Amino acid sequence: MSTTTLRPTSTSTAPSRFRQLTAPRRRVIRDWDPEDTAAWEAGNARIARRNLVWSVATEHVGFSIWSIWSVMVLFMPQAVYGFTPADKFVLVAVPTLVGAILRIPYTMATAFFGGRNWAIVSGVALLAPALLAWWLMANPGQPLGVFLAVAALAGLGGGNFASSMTNINAFYPQRMKGWALGLNAGGGNIGVPAVQVVGLLVIAALGNRRPEIVCATYLVLLAVVSVGAALFMDNLDHQTANPRAMLEVLRHADSWVISLLYIGTFGSFIGFGFAFGQVLNQTFLAGMTGGAAPTPAQSASASLSAAQIAFVGPLLGSLTRVWGGRLADRRGGAVVTLWTFVGMAVAGLLVTLAARADDATAGAATPGQLAGIVGGFVLLFALSGVGNGSVYKMIPVLFEARSQSIVGPHVERAAWSRAMSGALIGIAGAIGALGGVLINLALRASYQGPAQSATAAFVAFTVFYVVAAVVTKVRYR
Template sequence: MTHRPRKGVWLVGWDPEDEDAWERYGRRLARRNLVLSVLGEHIGFSVWTLWSVLVLFMSPDIGLGFDAGDKFLLVATPTVVGALLRLPYGFAVTRYGGRDWTVFATGILLVPTLLALYFVQRPGTPLWVFLIVAALSGVGGGNFASSMTNITALYPQRHQGWALGLNAGGGNLGVAAVQLVGLTVISVAGRTHPSYVAAACAPVIVLVALLAAWRMDNVDAVRAAPGTQREAARDQDTWWISLLYIGTFGSFIGYGFAFGLVLQNEFDAGPVDAVGYTFLGPLLGSVARPLGGLLADRLGGARVTFWNFLGMGAGTLLLLGAAEADSFALFVAGFTALFVLSGIGNGSTYKMIPAVFAGRAREEIAAGQDADAAFARARRLSGAVIAIAGAVGALGGAAIDIAFSLSYADGSGSGAPAFLAFLGYYVLCMVLIRAVHLRRRPVGHTAPADRAEAASHV
């Protein structure tokens, strides 16, 4: 990238590893695209998690008296759809470009938003209609994969932990934002106007789509060679990292969808209390995600993720104790800690992806392969793995919602069986990191961040 890429349908010749060009103009171009990518992902998360707020309004007061099982099903449905869409979304951005795909993926969010606005205050609407609308809201979950794949191509490897963490954290804030909107609606208009929550999303969707069309770029570096996702799917590291991401992002999004319902079932909290506490955890967890990426840049992704899972296990034990003691305050504090830790783990786990493939590229270069080709392949594979891991991790969120549904199904009002299952999975993730990543022989690096990553054997 010895000269500024030509402006047009695609920016040609983009190479973020060219330090001179990066300092002259690359950093500014990447930052502009990052800001708009965050906005697109943010509203995508808001629409994806819209039903985590709408179900808290559903009561006989507005002619929608669904039981706990129905409500958990409504929040699990968009989780599953969003997870399944992450693979095609991750591929689509490599074909259509960051700008074009962001415009489309943002604009299409109007469909489930307007449908929710129409149906959510129509008394007597059957459950199956809401399930269809909730499933359509799942398109918001796909935005994460396309956005992260695009940012991976825009930033040099040495800055990807920070950039990916900021991109994902800003997007994750959409969970807290829509819950804060729900709290505002309840406080101002009362608990009988859920349609106002959906109405607040619609103008934001239009604004973000227009900004993306105006200021984002398509860059050729994001293009993936045919079969890149298949190649990534055959790589065992893809699946090890995906299993870890179930524990981090699966926890974040699963808890984000279910927290309000858990408070209602565990402590008989009313809609005002449930919504009032649910936004804080996702807010702090989103803010913590860039911190996880930054810590991973400095200390190594595997090391940070290992200690993070240890903390999540301790937080889960705290929840079990709080539920046994019937302590609402301690329960909320424990859940908030889990949100923060899941956010840190999201950032550190995703940093492991480019680090693993960059390490392989250096090994290939040491064996005599062309440096540009090796690092270009590493970036393409990193983007494909981000889409796969994001899809698998989001399915973990659906598993959490289903676990809660089964746990509360017996009418005992206790989520202890679900929390014990989560605790077991966190321990499994610690064993996996120790066995697969922390036991690897370090690869020789030169940059300080790379040496730290090698010290963690990633």
């Protein structure tokens, strides 16, 4: 590759007056070099691990707030709140969209404000959507637009992922990035099933009448992680992403290809994570009511049944992300990503066949059909987690390899690689999260179709996984 297309991006000097005004001045570590093995063994590993722990904690709660409306819809029987299933899919799509968009500026936030500082600010900001969700759920009868506005604020939690990942990418050496990024992201992703478990416990104990308990729980957790970030995290003095790097990375075709692959992995994880409970809820309600309007007792029973299952998939996807990153460190990100998409295509086919059989059968889904739908979804979640870890491992490896063609000292090559990796982590994270929006909109359209089921959407998802497998095979294998 020609060296003229690769321009080192400074990570130690201020790109603008704004940078000079906002650069962190307290708790700053200067001249951090994770590739210095001696310094790493002498104490840098402990510092990086401490920052990783609290990065995971703040991102975890951010994910929970981001996905809180996937739980709130289970507390919203149509007879009380007046919203149709299609309305509820829009309600959970809105925070997904906002979170995806915010990942771009959040990627640059750690460079301007410092990783520690931004972890504190972004955590405190989530108090607003939690408090407003509490008020709104306690006051049914508000128009859908008000619910959508409050749900949009929950999207702030989705942006936390990009700033957290960019920050941790700068702390760890190349040989450990797959593990570190996988652990950071996986610990954050567990925020999705965690809030669903809290919702399950509330529904099991009190029925679908006390959603404010879920909100109150997370107000406490937000306070804890924000204080922890203030006490135990550090800022780094060099930039890990900046506007110039964000623009430069877009000129590389691989940036768009990797973003496409991340739509298939993370987009599936977050999209299904937000929608799985609602899909199960509608499946159970259809079996109970035969298409008639559900009674409050039927709504509560369906919500409890859905909540008992819905958290399992996101939990597995969060755990397998860590394993996927470690496996990619050993086997290579492209190899793991390819086989992940092959498996997801098979799982998507299983869900499609089971859903199609349910559509053709009157009454409730049979145990075999339900097992196919739930089992296929659980497999999709687990594989999407593996793919999330392997795709993100591909990013620093890609730019580390390309940095070798830069003419100049090692420090400039490392700075360019770090800046490009940080920028693409944010961009891929944003584009991947948009996949979650598309999943919820596809499910909404599918439920509004003649069959009033999700089968058509499942077909589209499966076709996408096949295409992603082919792209990975052709370009990276």
